[in-house]
Amino acid sequence: MSEVPEVLNVSGLSVDYVLDRGDVRAVDDVSFTLGRGEFLGIVGESGCGKSTLLFAVAQLLAAPARVAAGSVTFQGTNLVGLTDRQLSAVRWRDMSVVMQSAMNALNPVKSIGAQFADAMRAHDKPSRAEIAARSAEVLRMVGIDPVHLGSYPHQLSGGMRQRSMIAMAMLFTPDLVIMDEPTSALDVVAQRSLMVQIKELQLSYGFAVIFVTHDMSLISHFSDRLMVMYAGQVDEFGPTRTVFDRPLHPYTQGLLEAFPSIRGPRVPLKGIPGSPPDLAALPAGCRFHPRCPYAVDRCAQVEPELYELDDALVRCLRRQDGSLPVPASQEGSLSR
């Protein structure tokens, strides 16, 4: 991955929510780089900090959240600490964001075309003809007939609204598109076709994607690398196939085993007992140890770091010291 020029370098990023009862660290020391045209998936449960991390990368955090440490270097410029004016040169032109609910992200009283024009005028001085041409072009790119530029959001289905949000993110052919659960409001068929669409666009226009979701199975076939977050930290990070075929962290294993399959024999599943910790009252030692089936005394005392194991990173003491042997890769045979 190192030969590919870097689009984004996140280093030691921490985000705090400044509250009356003390600061709560929602994102704790997250580092990663993203190459040109790379698709990074970030998964985790609600409250694990994945959306906060995205907002920090896009510099969209609002009080009481603030970046407590670290840097976000996008195409050589550290975005942390830039003013809104400086950021607006980067936003949407080079980096765009697709939010979770297009229903709320689109303006209900303006037509799709008018909203596209707004976005273009906010970052450039295009002529009317340029706006019309580009708007029609991006809508066609996502498979929507350009007549819908005159449509209002309520006239479109959920899938088409989400597609037009993606079209809007493509207006300036950005280098990085950040997506926060863009498919979670859709049903399976629409979800599947949107994922394929995103992947096609990404392959033909070469932008990098950070894709956040709680549904691990959704991105298994689409992302290059996968980051698993738990309680604000990275628990596991590696090539997507490696993580799926040979999950190292007990939490990742638990997540994978929590998905029933529509193929193969029906096997009883256990899920993960308990629930994610309150970020204001984290357990000592490993943050996952109260729910971990492999936890030993040491896990409650020593806070694990992110250890390198083969081509992946994992935050687990027992994998690191070898007392929990690295499982053999079950390549493609997870069907059990």
Next chain:
Amino acid sequence: MSATELLRVEHLTRHFKIGGVLSRRTLHAVDDVSFGIGEREIVALAGESGSGKSTIARVLARIYAPTSGEIYFEGKPVSAIRSRRDRLRYSGLMPMVFQDPFGSINPVYRVEHGMLRSLKLHRPALSAGQRREEAERVFEVVGLGADMLQRFPYELSGGQRQRVGFAQALAMRPRLILADEPVSMLDVSIRIGLLNLMAELRDAQGVSVLYITHDIASARYVADRLIVMYAGQIAEAGPIEEVLAHPKHPYTQLLLSAVPDPRAPLSVAAETDRGEPPKVIDPTPGCRFRWRCPLAIDVCAQVTPVLAELAPDHQAACHVAQADAAASASAQKVEQ
């Protein structure tokens, strides 16, 4: 099956009037739906949003009156229910668990408040002490400690709240629980626990469940039978393993191909479906899936297909599948 059938729905139809006085139109939310639920049986009702699955649950719960058709519960027609006592008895035997565990528990009272009130209403014979004992009993059954009764809803996690929902339903000694997407708002690691709970309630308490979901994989995990809805009608129904192994209706096939499955081999190039389920307003005869259907023939645009048995206990409403089944049946006859 028919000997121990608990619930029988015959030709259930629910229409909604929309538009003003001059543009009066009719939305066909549910059209001519018939199915049964046996004792100790979990039936999954699956379909895209807008397919009418929640409307069916609401008609069963008597929130909406059916436009036409009849529901038989324990062999007796539900429309004959007149007295308040019978109505309470019916809703106690068939309680509903809602999708949103955050909106369905009153946040200003302790959890026991709702429990004890519904017990007082539906089981007036119990004394105050017995009501408390009963509340503690059902909390144990759903895997919550009795001390949880004293908590406020905000102190509970999403999974615990949904267990409270099932406990409330269970306290009425139900025969059938209507569960409308009970796990879709829960985190992956917690979902399995709730699905296991539903299976336990069936196996240990003898309760049947109508499990409404858009997640086929979770349906397969718990359900005995599957009903696939499309645009207000049943597309296919049968024993769940049989339907998933041999889907007859092209919509079921599309739905199954869209389910993300990390264990399946990579198939990014799978054909994408860009169609949308239709809004069924003043429909004309014909199959409602024909615009998206790869197999559609002339007759599909003229005649509405009805459910026909294509394999033992396995029905589909599709002209093409029915013709295929007839052809292979006559071929077998010739061979004999």
